[in-house]
Amino acid sequence: QVQLVQSGSEWRKPGASVKVSCKTTGYTFSSNSMSWVRQAPGQGLEWMGWIDTEIGITTYGRGFAGRVVLSLDTSVDTAYLQISSLKAEDTAMYYCARAPERHYNNKWFLDYWGQGTLVTVSS
Protein backbone atom coordinates (compact mmCIF):
# COMPACT_ATOMS: atom_id res chain seq x y z
CA GLN A 1 0.00 0.00 0.00
CA VAL A 2 1.06 3.58 -0.59
CA GLN A 3 2.88 5.11 2.37
CA LEU A 4 4.59 8.45 2.89
CA VAL A 5 6.68 8.41 6.04
CA GLN A 6 8.22 11.67 7.18
CA SER A 7 11.19 12.32 9.42
CA GLY A 8 10.74 13.20 13.06
CA SER A 9 10.20 16.48 14.85
CA GLU A 10 12.91 19.09 14.66
CA TRP A 11 13.90 22.05 16.81
CA ARG A 12 16.04 24.84 15.42
CA LYS A 13 17.19 28.27 16.47
CA PRO A 14 16.25 31.29 14.36
CA GLY A 15 18.57 31.67 11.38
CA ALA A 16 19.31 27.95 11.13
CA SER A 17 18.18 25.53 8.43
CA VAL A 18 16.17 22.33 8.52
CA LYS A 19 15.67 19.47 6.07
CA VAL A 20 12.59 17.28 6.30
CA SER A 21 12.37 13.97 4.47
CA CYS A 22 9.40 12.09 3.02
CA LYS A 23 10.16 8.43 2.31
CA THR A 24 7.71 6.74 -0.03
CA THR A 25 6.80 3.09 -0.51
CA GLY A 26 4.11 1.14 -2.31
CA TYR A 27 4.26 2.82 -5.71
CA THR A 28 6.68 3.96 -8.40
CA PHE A 29 8.18 7.15 -6.99
CA SER A 30 8.72 8.88 -10.34
CA SER A 31 5.11 8.35 -11.41
CA ASN A 32 3.63 10.91 -9.01
CA SER A 33 4.78 14.43 -8.27
CA MET A 34 4.96 15.55 -4.65
CA SER A 35 3.59 18.62 -2.94
CA TRP A 36 4.47 20.10 0.44
CA VAL A 37 1.94 21.77 2.72
CA ARG A 38 2.48 23.87 5.83
CA GLN A 39 0.15 24.20 8.80
CA ALA A 40 1.04 26.66 11.53
CA PRO A 41 -0.31 25.89 15.03
CA GLY A 42 -4.08 26.33 15.06
CA GLN A 43 -4.09 27.58 11.48
CA GLY A 44 -5.13 26.31 8.07
CA LEU A 45 -3.29 24.54 5.30
CA GLU A 46 -0.88 26.45 3.06
CA TRP A 47 0.41 24.97 -0.17
CA MET A 48 4.18 25.43 -0.39
CA GLY A 49 5.14 23.91 -3.71
CA TRP A 50 5.55 20.78 -5.75
CA ILE A 51 8.33 18.85 -7.40
CA ASP A 52 8.30 16.66 -10.48
CA THR A 53 9.71 13.42 -9.14
CA GLU A 54 11.29 12.37 -12.42
CA ILE A 55 13.06 15.52 -13.59
CA GLY A 56 13.12 17.56 -10.40
CA ILE A 57 11.43 20.68 -11.72
CA THR A 58 9.89 22.70 -8.91
CA THR A 59 7.06 25.18 -8.55
CA TYR A 60 6.79 27.23 -5.36
CA GLY A 61 3.76 28.83 -3.83
CA ARG A 62 3.29 32.47 -2.95
CA GLY A 63 5.72 33.48 -0.27
CA PHE A 64 7.80 30.30 -0.35
CA ALA A 65 10.26 30.90 -3.18
CA GLY A 66 13.70 31.86 -1.91
CA ARG A 67 14.05 30.21 1.52
CA VAL A 68 12.41 26.91 0.58
CA VAL A 69 14.05 24.25 -1.59
CA LEU A 70 12.36 21.03 -2.68
CA SER A 71 14.60 18.17 -3.75
CA LEU A 72 14.67 14.44 -4.39
CA ASP A 73 16.79 11.37 -3.94
CA THR A 74 15.30 8.97 -6.43
CA SER A 75 17.69 6.19 -5.35
CA VAL A 76 15.78 5.95 -2.07
CA ASP A 77 12.35 7.15 -3.27
CA THR A 78 12.49 10.15 -0.97
CA ALA A 79 11.47 13.79 -1.30
CA TYR A 80 12.96 16.57 0.80
CA LEU A 81 11.92 19.99 2.03
CA GLN A 82 14.67 22.34 3.14
CA ILE A 83 13.98 25.69 4.76
CA SER A 84 16.81 28.12 5.41
CA SER A 85 17.08 31.28 7.54
CA LEU A 86 14.37 29.96 9.82
CA LYS A 87 12.12 32.38 11.65
CA ALA A 88 9.77 31.84 14.57
CA GLU A 89 6.90 32.12 12.08
CA ASP A 90 8.15 28.95 10.37
CA THR A 91 7.08 26.94 13.41
CA ALA A 92 4.55 24.58 11.90
CA MET A 93 3.63 21.07 10.91
CA TYR A 94 4.92 20.26 7.44
CA TYR A 95 3.25 17.61 5.29
CA CYS A 96 4.29 15.93 2.08
CA ALA A 97 1.36 14.93 -0.11
CA ARG A 98 1.28 12.96 -3.33
CA ALA A 99 -0.29 14.13 -6.57
CA PRO A 100 -2.26 11.55 -8.59
CA GLU A 101 0.25 11.61 -11.46
CA ARG A 102 3.56 13.15 -12.46
CA HIS A 103 2.43 15.62 -15.08
CA TYR A 104 0.59 18.65 -13.77
CA ASN A 105 -2.99 19.26 -14.83
CA ASN A 106 -5.73 21.35 -13.31
CA LYS A 107 -7.56 18.26 -12.08
CA TRP A 108 -4.77 17.43 -9.63
CA PHE A 109 -5.53 16.57 -6.03
CA LEU A 110 -3.48 15.23 -3.12
CA ASP A 111 -4.38 11.60 -2.61
CA TYR A 112 -1.88 10.43 0.03
CA TRP A 113 -0.36 12.44 2.85
CA GLY A 114 2.56 11.91 5.18
CA GLN A 115 2.05 11.96 8.93
CA GLY A 116 3.57 15.41 9.22
CA THR A 117 6.80 16.74 10.69
CA LEU A 118 6.69 19.37 13.40
CA VAL A 119 9.38 22.01 13.05
CA THR A 120 9.80 24.32 16.03
CA VAL A 121 11.88 27.47 15.68
CA SER A 122 12.81 29.04 18.97
CA SER A 123 15.82 30.52 20.67
Place this chain on the structure above:
Amino acid sequence: SYDLTQPPSVSVSPGQTASLTCSGDELGSKFVSWYQQKPGQSPVLVLYEDDKRPSGIPERFSGSNSGNTATLTISGTQAMDEADYYCQAWDSATGVFGGGTKLTVL
Protein backbone atom coordinates in the same frame (compact mmCIF):
# COMPACT_ATOMS: atom_id res chain seq x y z
CA SER B 1 -2.85 35.62 -6.76
CA TYR B 2 -5.89 33.43 -6.43
CA ASP B 3 -7.86 33.15 -3.21
CA LEU B 4 -10.45 30.70 -1.91
CA THR B 5 -12.84 31.75 0.85
CA GLN B 6 -14.58 29.41 3.30
CA PRO B 7 -16.81 30.26 6.26
CA PRO B 8 -14.87 29.68 9.48
CA SER B 9 -17.52 27.51 11.04
CA VAL B 10 -20.68 25.57 10.29
CA SER B 11 -22.89 23.76 12.77
CA VAL B 12 -25.28 20.93 12.01
CA SER B 13 -27.45 18.56 14.02
CA PRO B 14 -26.79 14.83 13.72
CA GLY B 15 -28.69 13.33 10.82
CA GLN B 16 -29.13 16.67 9.09
CA THR B 17 -27.44 17.95 5.94
CA ALA B 18 -24.34 20.11 6.15
CA SER B 19 -23.37 22.39 3.28
CA LEU B 20 -19.85 23.76 3.28
CA THR B 21 -19.05 26.41 0.70
CA CYS B 22 -15.84 27.53 -0.99
CA SER B 23 -15.80 30.71 -3.04
CA GLY B 24 -13.36 32.01 -5.61
CA ASP B 25 -13.34 34.01 -8.81
CA GLU B 26 -14.76 31.83 -11.59
CA LEU B 27 -14.15 28.80 -9.39
CA GLY B 28 -16.56 26.81 -11.55
CA SER B 29 -13.95 26.84 -14.31
CA LYS B 30 -11.51 25.01 -12.05
CA PHE B 31 -11.55 21.61 -10.38
CA VAL B 32 -11.96 21.56 -6.63
CA SER B 33 -10.87 18.96 -4.12
CA TRP B 34 -11.90 18.76 -0.47
CA TYR B 35 -9.93 17.51 2.53
CA GLN B 36 -11.11 16.50 5.98
CA GLN B 37 -8.77 16.99 8.93
CA LYS B 38 -9.47 15.77 12.43
CA PRO B 39 -7.45 17.02 15.41
CA GLY B 40 -3.94 15.64 15.48
CA GLN B 41 -4.31 13.88 12.14
CA SER B 42 -3.15 14.45 8.58
CA PRO B 43 -5.70 15.71 6.06
CA VAL B 44 -7.70 13.10 4.17
CA LEU B 45 -9.03 13.55 0.63
CA VAL B 46 -12.84 13.28 0.64
CA LEU B 47 -13.72 14.66 -2.81
CA TYR B 48 -11.77 15.36 -5.98
CA GLU B 49 -12.61 16.81 -9.38
CA ASP B 50 -15.53 18.62 -7.74
CA ASP B 51 -17.72 15.61 -7.02
CA LYS B 52 -15.75 12.35 -7.14
CA ARG B 53 -15.30 10.27 -4.00
CA PRO B 54 -12.11 8.29 -3.38
CA SER B 55 -12.60 4.69 -2.40
CA GLY B 56 -13.55 4.38 1.24
CA ILE B 57 -15.30 7.75 1.48
CA PRO B 58 -18.99 7.32 2.40
CA GLU B 59 -21.69 8.16 -0.11
CA ARG B 60 -23.05 10.83 2.20
CA PHE B 61 -20.22 13.08 0.97
CA SER B 62 -21.06 14.83 -2.31
CA GLY B 63 -19.95 17.93 -4.13
CA SER B 64 -20.77 20.50 -6.76
CA ASN B 65 -19.03 23.44 -8.37
CA SER B 66 -20.58 26.19 -10.44
CA GLY B 67 -20.11 29.89 -10.95
CA ASN B 68 -18.00 31.22 -8.11
CA THR B 69 -18.90 28.60 -5.51
CA ALA B 70 -18.07 24.99 -4.80
CA THR B 71 -20.07 23.11 -2.19
CA LEU B 72 -19.31 20.05 -0.12
CA THR B 73 -22.53 18.46 1.09
CA ILE B 74 -22.69 15.92 3.87
CA SER B 75 -26.05 14.18 4.03
CA GLY B 76 -27.11 12.50 7.24
CA THR B 77 -24.20 14.05 9.09
CA GLN B 78 -22.69 11.86 11.78
CA ALA B 79 -20.70 12.75 14.86
CA MET B 80 -17.61 11.29 13.21
CA ASP B 81 -17.84 13.95 10.49
CA GLU B 82 -16.93 16.68 12.96
CA ALA B 83 -13.66 18.05 11.61
CA ASP B 84 -12.01 20.86 9.70
CA TYR B 85 -12.66 20.86 5.97
CA TYR B 86 -10.47 22.53 3.37
CA CYS B 87 -11.19 23.18 -0.29
CA GLN B 88 -8.32 23.31 -2.75
CA ALA B 89 -7.86 24.28 -6.37
CA TRP B 90 -5.02 25.01 -8.81
CA ASP B 91 -4.26 28.29 -10.50
CA SER B 92 -1.43 28.39 -13.05
CA ALA B 93 0.14 25.21 -11.60
CA THR B 94 0.05 26.72 -8.11
CA GLY B 95 -2.01 25.13 -5.39
CA VAL B 96 -4.41 27.18 -3.29
CA PHE B 97 -6.25 26.13 -0.14
CA GLY B 98 -9.25 27.80 1.37
CA GLY B 99 -8.94 28.92 4.97
CA GLY B 100 -10.93 25.95 6.21
CA THR B 101 -14.31 25.42 7.84
CA LYS B 102 -14.75 23.85 11.25
CA LEU B 103 -17.79 21.59 11.11
CA THR B 104 -19.44 21.08 14.47
CA VAL B 105 -22.03 18.34 14.87
CA LEU B 106 -24.28 19.06 17.84
